[in-house]
Amino acid sequence: MFGRKRDADRPDVEPQFVRIADAPPRCNTTVRGIVVGMRTQPGDGPVKLEITIEDPSGTAMVVWTGRRSIGGIGLGRRLLVHGVACPTARGAVFMNPAYTLLPAR
Numbered sequence: 001m002f003g004r005k006r007d008a009d010r011p012d013v014e015p016q017f018v019r020i021a022d023a024p025p026r027c028n029t030t031v032r033g034i035v036v037g038m039r040t041q042p043g044d045g046p047v048k049l050e051i052t053i054e055d056p057s058g059t060a061m062v063v064w065t066g067r068r069s070i071g072g073i074g075l076g077r078r079l080l081v082h083g084v085a086c087p088t089a090r091g092a093v094f095m096n097p098a099y100t101l102l103p104a105r
Contacts, residue, residue, distance in 0.1 A: 021057035023085040023092050031060060031085075031094075032102070035077045040068050053081065060085070060092040062099075078102040 017030040033053030041048040049067040053060055062081055064070065073079065083097025 017080055019057040020053070020055050020060045020092065023060070025085055025087040025092075028082075028084055030080055030082045031055070031092075032078070032080050033060065035073060035075055035079065038073075038075060053079070058091065060094060061088075061090065062094045062097060064096055072101045073099075078104065 017032045018024075020031050020033060023029050023031050031053070033055045035051050036054050036059070037050075037052035039050050041050050046066045047068055049064045049069060051062045051073065053062060060081070079102055080100040081094050081097045082099065083094040085092040085094060087093075
């Protein structure tokens, strides 16, 4: 579902996820990371919100089209990203994934 948000309602139960470096290409997967970069990408087409997340294994780009911001997502925020990892020269990219906001540690 486009931009679906799911809050982590049970912090004692960690959902299943894979390391960013181990995300299988073109398969539905879940990764966990910390937001380390954000930007809005205007252009000829629709506006895009691009965030960069990282874990100890690497980084991934997460892109939502038609969005300038998403409540609750900011630098330093921990989140799970649920979607299809598309391989690119710059690394994995998740387009319009669902996400889960995780509590701060």
